[in-house]
Amino acid sequence: MASQGVNVLRYSALVAGLVYGVYRQSSLNSTAKRAEIEHEYARKERLIEQAKAEWKKKTMPQESKPQASGLITNFEDPKFDLEAFLKAKAESS
Structure with missing residues (x-):
């Protein structure tokens, strides 16, 4: 049988691994969510620029x-x- 010290070490490593896994997963999720938000913001910027260009083209005076x-x-x-x-x-x- 394993001694108490070895069991404490095993369970400590198991708990440390679980804590690290939860921390790593949350950091990956937050990074992915931030990238998604930035992508959506860039898409909206492009749409706004396209709308401005179309509006400018539409409202440009005839002589210009x-x-x-x-x-x-x-x-x-x-x-x-x-x-x-x-x-x-x-x-x-």
């Missing part, structure tokens, strides 16, 4: 929308050509 002729009407665009813009405005008037 790009024409089929390729004329750039955005003054802050580096490719903006003032002369071509003025000629187009003169023709449309």
